[in-house]
Amino acid sequence: MPARFKTRSCAVRVTAAAAFAALLSVAFWVPESSAQESRLQEVAPGIWFRLGERDQGHCNNTIIEMADYLIVIDANFPSGANLVMEDIKSVSSKPVKYVFDTHHHGDHLYGNPVWTKAGATTLAYHTVLQEIARYEPQGWQSAASSRPDVAELGLATAEPPMEVFSQIPHVIEDSTRRVEFHFFGWAHTRGDGFAYLPNEGVLVTGDAITNGPFNFMGHGNIGNWPNVIERAKRLRFDKVLPGHGPRGGREVLDGQQAFMREIHASVSSAIGSGQSLADFVTMTDGSPTATSIKLSAAAQNWVGPSFPLQVMFTYEEISQGKPHGEIVGGK
Numbered sequence: 001m002p003a004r005f006k007t008r009s010c011a012v013r014v015t016a017a018a019a020f021a022a023l024l025s026v027a028f029w030v031p032e033s034s035a036q037e038s039r040l041q042e043v044a045p046g047i048w049f050r051l052g053e054r055d056q057g058h059c060n061n062t063i064i065e066m067a068d069y070l071i072v073i074d075a076n077f078p079s080g081a082n083l084v085m086e087d088i089k090s091v092s093s094k095p096v097k098y099v100f101d102t103h104h105h106g107d108h109l110y111g112n113p114v115w116t117k118a119g120a121t122t123l124a125y126h127t128v129l130q131e132i133a134r135y136e137p138q139g140w141q142s143a144a145s146s147r148p149d150v151a152e153l154g155l156a157t158a159e160p161p162m163e164v165f166s167q168i169p170h171v172i173e174d175s176t177r178r179v180e181f182h183f184f185g186w187a188h189t190r191g192d193g194f195a196y197l198p199n200e201g202v203l204v205t206g207d208a209i210t211n212g213p214f215n216f217m218g219h220g221n222i223g224n225w226p227n228v229i230e231r232a233k234r235l236r237f238d239k240v241l242p243g244h245g246p247r248g249g250r251e252v253l254d255g256q257q258a259f260m261r262e263i264h265a266s267v268s269s270a271i272g273s274g275q276s277l278a279d280f281v282t283m284t285d286g287s288p289t290a291t292s293i294k295l296s297a298a299a300q301n302w303v304g305p306s307f308p309l310q311v312m313f314t315y316e317e318i319s320q321g322k323p324h325g326e327i328v329g330g331k
């Protein structure tokens with residue numbers, strides 16, 4: 001757990017770098033071997049899901065084959081980008097033309113220079129640029145101090161997406177396939193983009209949807225998160241490719257939504273009954289280590305070691321009356 005969350009008052013003033021350190025700690029907590037030949041799983045003809053190496057902080061990726069080129073969802077960290085490029089060679093010789101950054105976090109966007117150097121065009125919803133302006137260069141510099149793959153690029157800050165769009169859906173289409181890019185509002189970040197393949201029934205979610213205890217809520221809007229999921233659920237799909245954790249079906253959105261609704265309702269109820277944070281979160285050496293808040297069986301897949309921190313973030317959002325991302329990143 002991040003040591004920088006020393007006290008409640010410090011947490012309220014948490015810096016972007018500390019928030020990013022928290023994100024990295026979330027990505028790192030489950031050791032897992034990365035020694036596999038190829039992690040690509042074909043979920044439909046010409047669409048592959050790649051489970052990221054959690055011990056390297058990597059996100060999941062999706063590769064979409066078009067007639068003449070490939071689209072990759074998420075740039076990953078630089079080390080992840082290199083691994084994805086290697087794995088792609090086992091399934092296609094087509095060039096990667098587009099890389100879609102689902103949001104600004106390093107494990108989804110810091111690999112941009114690797115992809116653009118290889119000739120790809122990086123793409124995102126336009127609010128990703130605003131998130132980069134809020135959280136960079138601190139996030140990049142923090143990552144470079146602990147990650148050789150970021151430091152080795154020798155850059156001062158993150159490379160923003162080359163193209164952004166504000167019209168929804170943004171469509172990339174050819175004779176073989178239609179890919180739509182959507183935005184449903186602020187959940188995990190203010191730039192949460194989704195990729196949707198209507199003909200194949202595939203939804204690629206970034207970190208607005210995770211499948212497991214991987215939710216970083218520091219840059220989020222916890223109260224609005226279930227609304228974003230509700231809008232995504234209006235699409236027709238049966239295959240869900242999340243930002244972290246294994247792929248699944250629509251039940252992944254249901255569980256993620258239950259987790260967000262329940263944590264918000266439980267903390268609201270505790271505050272409403274006059275409790276302070278210390279009444280339901282235990283701090284050890286300045287970090288939240290335990291909580292008496294309990295969620296239902298429907299949400300348990302999303303409850304893990306970061307749960308006390310998630311409860312603290314929810315408390316801060318509700319008690320200060322603004323999305324947690326505004327507490328750490330401003331307007």
Ligand SMILES: [Zn+2]
Binds near residue numbers: 103105
């Ligand atoms: Zn993220």
